[in-house]
Amino acid sequence: MNKVPFKTVLYLPSQAAAETEATITKWFVKPGESFVKGKILAEVESAKSTFEFESPCDGKVINIICAEGSTTSFESPVIEIETTDSSLKNEIPSASASAVETPQMEISIVEKQKEPAIREISMLGIGTYLPERIVTNGEMLADHPDITEDYIFGVTGIRERRWAKKEEKPSDMAYIASVNAIRNSGLKPEEIDAIIVSTTTPDVMMPSTACILQEKLGIRGVPSFDLNAACSGWLYGISVAKGLILSGMAQNVLVTAVDMQSRLLDKKDRNTYFLFGDGAGATVISGNHPGHTIKCEILTADAGGIHMARRSYMGYEVPENTGDVDPWIRLDGRALFRFATESFSSIIRELIVKSGWQASDIRWVVPHQANSRILKAAAQKSGVAFERYYLNIDKxxxxxxASIPIALSEIERGLQKNDKIIFCTVGAGITAGGMSIEW
Structure with missing residues (x-):
């Protein structure tokens, strides 16, 4: 069936959180010209960098909105095009510059000294689950015969990933991780009095995956809900759990992160196809049992990066007919690299200060396993040597x-009392967060 062309506008990809505008120094296309996906449309200069503006689709130029040499907001359209790429019909439109100010990287700190003196919030048991199926880079070459296994490893740091079986659901993975976490915490299931599930791939839209998990665990009568902060969700969930405990609404909160991304990958999209694995990680956060002390947290979100990572279709599977909705995960790799590098490094530095530590005190930085190149770049700016970053993204x-709890579970046995650990993450939204913990 022929696709119907439609008109839309394109925006410059967001850069660092503090940047609000950029200048088009040169256009490489003009009205009436056709172009293909990936073509460089313009050269752009911002306060901190010069970059190339690439086309996200095939199409034809209708109108140049921002003239060569003009400065424009990242929230303002720069070019009008005609395309048949249905994914652009479903992008979230940018808010007008007059309606909302470009968000800055406002970091909210929750400090331990602000809590009641009688209350110490601790992390107890950790539990994880990884599917049995191992998918190597070699298997993926069938869809990309022009590249090599080493190329995939070079750009991602990944050699293999785990993908769920066809019959597995996200709640199945969450259940196994949660059972392991509760057992390792030394508590009984009936002592859990709240359940939080972080997921972007729920079993169904309703009821929540947390309620499905509650039923599988045989727990009754406790608040259970999902939250979606993308890759930052586990740390967001722990902060919410801490709030429930401090409010007196709960004592022991199960926080489970689960995502099943393998069925949401466009094989033709090299920005996403090689990156994602499936898995689940869980922990119990407690206010009345001694454990590993949470020192402070950072949570933030910058909607200026709302286009950097997105998926328009719901659920953990892609049905045969999705209409005009693009069902796949889409990433703006270059913009994400810049944002994630700055966010990771600034969050780590801030956590060290707020925790009263020195960079040399850190036993491990356990980051969200986004991309090894991002983490190496972040390490150079964070003040903590890359050797202290724990990475398992290659496996x-x-x-x-789920990436942080899965990584943490691998080093847990080697940790000693009073070891100082930092977690940090970036996710779609753009969300970001960090946490310091003393083992």
Whole structure:
């Protein structure tokens, strides 16, 4: 069936959170010209960098909105095009510059000294689940015969990832991780009095995956809900759990992160196809049992990066007919690299200060396993040597919000009392967060 062309506008990709505008120094296309996906449309200069503006689709230029040499907001359209790419019909439109100010990287700190003196919030048991199926880079070459296994490893840091079986659901993975976490915490299931599930791939839209998990665990009568902060979700969930405990609404909160991204990958899209694995990670956060002390947290979100990572279709599977809705995960790799590098490094530095530590005190930085190149770049700016960053992305890929607990579980046995650990993450939204913990 022939696709119907339609008109739309394109925006410059967001850069660092503090940047609000850029200048088009040169256009490489003009009205009436056709172009293909990936073509460089313009050269752009911002306060901190010069970059190339690439086309996200095939199409034809209708109108140049921002003239060569003009400065424009990242929230303002720069070019009008005609395309048949249905994914652009469903992008979230940018808010007008007059309606909302470009968000800055406002970091909210929750400091331990602000809590009641009688209350110490601790992390107890950790539990994880990884599917049995291992998918190597070699298997993926069938869809990309022009590249090599080493190329995939070079750009992602990944050699293999785990993908769920056809019959597995996100709640199945969440259940196994949660059972392991509760057992390792030393508590009984009936002592859990709240359940939080972080996921972007729920079993169904309703009821929540947390309620499905509650039923599988045999727990009754406790608040249970999902949250979606993408790859930042586990740390967001722990902060919410801490709030429930401090409010007196709960004592022991199960926080489970689960994502099943393998069925949401466009094989033709090299920005996403090689990156993601499936998995689940869980922990119990407690206010009345001694454990590993949470020192402070950072949570933030910058909607200026709302286009950097997105998916328009709901659920953990893609049905045969999705109409005009693009069902796949889409990433703006270059913009994400810049944002994530700055966010990781600034969050780590801020956590060290707020925790009263020195960079040399850090035993491990356990980051969201986004991409090894991002993490190496962040390490150079964070003040903590890259050797202290724990990476397992080579074996499991990017498991979204489950990546930090999965990585933490691998080093748990080697940790000693009073070891100082930092978690940090970036996710779609753009969300970001960090946490310091003393083992």
């Amino acid at each position: 499991v890929g990017n498991t979204s919000s």
